[in-house]
Amino acid sequence: MSTKHHHDSDNYILTPEAEPFLERLFFNNRILFLLIFLGLTIFLTYSAINIKPDARLEKLIPLKHPYIMNMMENRDSLDNLGNSIRISVESTDGTVFNAEYMEALRLITDELFYIPGVDRAGLKSLWTANVRWVEVTEEGFQGGPVIPPTYDGSEESLDTLRQNILRSGTVGSLVANNFKSTIIQAPLFEKNPETGEQLDYQAFSHELETRIRAKFENDNIKVHIVGFAKKIGDLMDGIKDIGFFALIAIAITFVLLVWYARCLKSAVIPVICSIIAVFWQLGILNLLGFGLDPYSVLVPFLVFAIGISHGVQIINAVALESAEGRNKFDAARHAFRDLYVPGMLALMSDGIGFLTLLLIQIDVIQELAITASIGVAVIIFTNLVLLPLLMSYVGVSKSGVNYFKKNTEAEPKIAKIMSYCAHPTVAPISILIGIALAGAGVYYGQDLKIGDLDKGAPELHPDSRYNLDNAFITDNYSTSADVMVIMVKTEVEQCSSYQTMDAIDRFQWVMENVEGVQGTASLVTVSKIVSTGMNEGNLKWRSLSRNQQILNSSIQRAPAGLLNADCSLAPVILFLADHKAETLERVTAEAEKFAAEYKVDGELEFLLAAGSAGIDAATNQVIEAAQDRMLAFVYAVVSILCFITFRSIRAVLCIITPLGITSVLCEALMVYKGIGVKVETLPVIALGVGIGVDYGIYIYTRLETYIRDGLGLQAAYLETLKTTGKAVAFTGVTLAIGVVTWVWSSIKFQSNMGFLLTFMFLWNMVGALWLLPALARFLIRPEQIIAKERIRQQKQIADD
Known part of the structure; x- marks a missing residue:
């Protein structure tokens, strides 16, 4: 057997001196570390129970964007137009x-x-x-x-x-x-003026x-x-659905693990360790002062999913070691030794990939990045360390070992067929199909929009109570709920001067002729109405007077919110037909063009933008600017980590290329489904890449191991499929089944995330199992890997 050959060639490593330091540290002190894990679990679980919701307005908007900075600076003069x-x-x-x-x-x-x-x-x-x-x-x-x-x-x-x-x-x-x-x-008050507590x-x-x-x-x-x-x-309120779907996912995962491992203990331990990872994550977040908002509340399930992904690999490795006759202690120890390096590489790639979301200057996304990264960090301890330690005590049942042994020694038809992905004749066809898919994804993904594509609250379904209420108000009233406020700033007591009022009048005329603007309101609107009234309602007088005294008189009773106390700010309110991305782009483009033409330093300035539509426009601009930069950084970081581990550009290309194809296909799918890139959907791509890279790393690590043992590429891939490949396929399908239940959530953005994550989980798995070996056929040089392995062995023997 090739697997036996692999371990026989490793026998010189089994001396205590040659055992890796971390392996000796953990397995020679199992009781101590299990007690430490127990204490941390109790403490962090108590902390997790006390975590609180946190959905402040400031978290959901890009506070460093010029629009929002202008809004916050003049917030006291805007009559609570923001909330x-x-x-x-x-x-x-x-x-x-x-x-x-x-x-x-x-x-x-x-x-x-x-x-x-x-x-x-x-x-x-x-x-x-x-x-x-x-x-x-x-x-x-x-x-x-x-x-x-x-x-x-x-x-x-x-x-x-x-x-x-x-x-x-x-x-x-x-x-x-x-x-x-x-x-x-x-x-509304953001904070209670009596208690100072957040609303x-x-x-x-x-x-x-x-x-x-x-x-x-x-x-x-x-x-x-x-x-x-x-x-x-x-x-x-919809968070209760998230908890319900999480329980469904855990139940489905457990049942599938039992079916996969044919061992109850091998199903219970990974689930327990992954749940512990979630409690550790939530407990640490609470200690750091973070709360859960409607977006980051999905991350704990992703942490559970990532934990299960790595847990399956550990269980798979322990079962294979047990099938070769090792006792449960040695089996767990060898599994740890084989997997902690690729496991840590995968988790580090996940964590750093999530941290790239920090590039987006929106607190809710940055907190999501921190939340996900903390979750990945704790998995290193709970699933790469705690799980093997527990398995060293409980082991895999005899029925489970026999099942794995039988599957390993057999030649499964599916694995046999799949191994042809690495065949010299089939591999070029696979690569051509991959190129075609990438081209189609890039072509259709060109129409991907930034921001909301639907009316109402896009986070909720069209038939939700909130969106039905919004539709009623939109259909029965002239003034829209989608309001953009342009702040006209002047010197003190100059907001009502003729020069300022004339500029506002011209601005309103320009904006009222922009598609998507239903109407406008400002001091000029009041002045014209009052001037008309002061002249017996004659519409000929519905204009600005050049007489400053008449102007001052016409705005004496202007409503609150149309000027501030010292008359240095006069908001212009734009009522928009909707907050779709193209509407906001048109309106802000015209407003910025006018503002640039009429700006007089220190005297007159049109500042964008407050109101709900102003916030949406700023958010869209931040996401658009960060989207490509974030993806480039994710792939750069993951590529560098893979290169450091495998010391091969060819290996990096084998692992990263399937992920890239999945990303462009995901964007095309978003276009097809009418999903825009928004606060809640942008992280999905980074999360998908972070989790998907695990598949490629595990597959390539095992493939390279069998090649070092002297097997040809196709034979090495067949052995990989029978061991790690089986675990990768199981993990991908299990995670997809877990998140596909989100499609039925009452929260639309969770439904969208479930749909996109299901696609990415499955396609990243398919890419690792189908395209990676095809790329390896052209990129990997088995003779070079074997030569390097021989040099390493000789050097190791000489050192010993």
């Missing part, structure tokens, strides 16, 4: 002009007023005093609150209410175009559900709620 909620109260029984509806609206407004986190001073509803009507009469302007103090629910007062609403200019913004619903707007979006979302929706919805009243805090709250 607010909108509650639409719908009458299903006629219009809003009935006493029952108006009473419900009053009660809902009062209830919302007392929910912690709401900025009560900025609350807007038909029932709040800051919503007023104004009209021009022969005697000048007259006005008052939309709902006057004399309102009593009678038909007469409802008629007055109708008139006030029509005069208030709130139709399309606070009042639906069909008069069947109205909106309550509530800006808990999940708790706030639950308050809205219990104190607003559940309490007031009935046959005649429907409640629709949108806003960043509500979206994040719904996402955090």
Whole structure:
């Protein structure tokens, strides 16, 4: 047997002096290290239990992007345009002009007023005093609150209410175009001004559900709620699905491990060690002060998956050693010796690959990088060290050993057929197919978009409650929830000067003619309306006056948020049709072009951009700039590590090329499925590369081992398939089955990640088993490997 030949040639290594230092350290002190592992597991599990959710707005936006820096610098002057909620109260029984509806609206407004986190001073509803009507009469302007103090629910007062609403200019913004619903707007505090604690979006979302929706919805009243805090709250609620799917994945993995190993102990130990890795990861994160957000909460499952991947290799190696007659201690020790170098290489490649996500200046992605890297680091201890130590005590059952021995000695038809991937005739065909797939992936991947491609909240399914609420508001109101704010900065007391107002007027005209902009609002809008009113409503006067006193008079009662206290900032609000990537690109391009033309240093400057659409635009730009750089860095790091280990460019090409093809095919698949590159999808590619490189490293390591034993390439690959190849195929299929369940998640981004990860797990496995040997046929020189091995053996014997 070739495997026997391999170990016989290694017999000189079995002297204690020649045993690797780490092997002697761990296996000569098993009890000590098992006690250390037990203590750490108890301590870190306790820490993991105390980890808390963390979904702050600042984590989800690129704080170092110029747009966001401008927004944060002028945040106090923007009237909370960055974070607010909108509650639409719908009458299903006629219009809003009935006493029952108006009473419900009053009660809902009062209830919302007392929910912690709401900025009560900025609350807007038909029932709040800051919503007023104004009209021009022969005697000048007259006005008052939309709902006057004399309102009593009678038909007469409802008629007055109708008139006030029509005069208030709130139709399309606070009042639906069909008069069947109205909106309550509530800006939010990021921190509780009394306690200083961060706003808990999940708790706030639950308050809205219990104190607003559940309490007031009935046959005649429907409640629709949108806003960043509500979206994040719904996402955090969806985490329970992640836990459910994780349990399903663990169960599936365990059943498949039992089937694969034919040994209960060999199935239980890898699962336990991988779960320990997850608890260690979460415990360390909690000690470092990190929490779990809706995006990084998926990482623990990936850590479990990576742990299982390496655990299967260890179990496979222990079983093979046991099949050759070694006792459980020696079998575990030899398995550790054979696999800790390729295992550590694979995990280091995973970890450094994940760390490349630090290049993206968005806290949530950077924390995801740290979270994943910590998880990979702990796997080195839990699955490469703890697992072999435990197996040295429990071993593989006799039935499991016999099963592995039988499979190793047999010539499985599938392995025999697969070995032809390394045949001189078949290999060129495989490479041509690989080139064709890569070309197709590059061609179709050219249409890959950055950012959101759908309306509503892309993190949730179109039929989710949040997106249905968003669709209702979009369909029934004129003002969009997708708002971009351009900050016009001037010298103190100059935001209302004619020069500034004229520039804003020109800017609004330009932007209103950009596709995707529904409308605009600014001080100029107010000034024109007031000027018209001051001249008996004559539309000829709907323009800017060059008289500064008239201008100043026209903006005296401008709403809060259209200028700051010292009149050095005047926001221009752009209402966009949606937040799709192409819409944001068009709008920001025109706004930046205008800003560059009209900039006067120290006097007048148009600064981009605040509002939800401004945040989305900045995020898209950061991701677009970092995407290619991140991928290049991932592949560069993995290639360097492989080269350091194998000392061969040819080996690096064999391992990395299948991963590259998988990456371009994944991008083409994203185009086909209508998935854009966003905060939640960008890490998938890096994660897929990090996990996929494990397959290639294990396959190539075993293949090179058999070549050093003197086997030809195809024969060496056949032996590889019967041992490591079987484990790689099992791992790829098992992990794919585990994550494919995510497709049915209530959270759309988890569904997308499950779909993409399933594809990458399977295709990375296929690439390692199919394309790697074909590349080896042209790149690997077996005679050089054998010659190097002989030199190494001679040097080792001389040293001994």
